[in-house]
Amino acid sequence: MNEDNMQTNHTTSDSSSESVHSSSGTSEPSPEQKQEISKWVEEGMGLSDIQKKINTDFGIVMTYMDVRFLVDDLNLDLVEEEEPVASPDPQDDLSSEQEAEQSSGVRLEVDGVTPPGAMASGSVIFSDGESKKWSIDQFGRLALTGGTDGYKPSDEDVMDFQKQLEASLRGPSL
Secondary structure, three states: OHHHHHHHHHHHHHHHHHHHHHHOOOOOOOHHHHHHHHHHHHOOOOHHHHHHHHHHHHOOOOOHHHHHHHHHHOOOOOOOOOOOOOOOOHHHHHHHHHHHHHHHOOEEEEOOOOOOOEEEEEEEEOOOOOEEEEEEEOOOOEEEEOOOOOOOOOHHHHHHHHHHHHHHHHOOOO
8 A cells, every 4th residue: 555655645746846847938939929029129128128028928047148149049130329420530639638638738649659667758837838758557547857956746636647548548540
């Protein structure tokens, strides 16, 4: 009698595990669901949003990469919303640099050829006419050399120098 109970329990546990697997759903959307996903892509929805919507609407948990492969398998092209980018006008850059130089009196130049050991270098003329060479090493440390010994630029000149240096290093030249 114990053997019969064991067989009955074993059979019951097998059928319950099968029902758990079938109720969890598949990891692949049905053809109707794929049509709905196609509509989402056409509407411009991004992959992460599609991934979330597949989970909430269909109860299917898919990784981001699985969603990407699904979109590729369906031969769909994601619609990327392009932000309007104003074309850079070199005259605008020059005029803003010239305005900064005129308002501050600090003029900064970046060398075309960087000396060994430096990531960037150039020269600066402060508002009082004092000039220095500057360089930034591979650790990001700034060095000022040359000019009058013991010279210290004004706080305003230092701030303007830093602003111009940052703008120059972010520009297209580097």
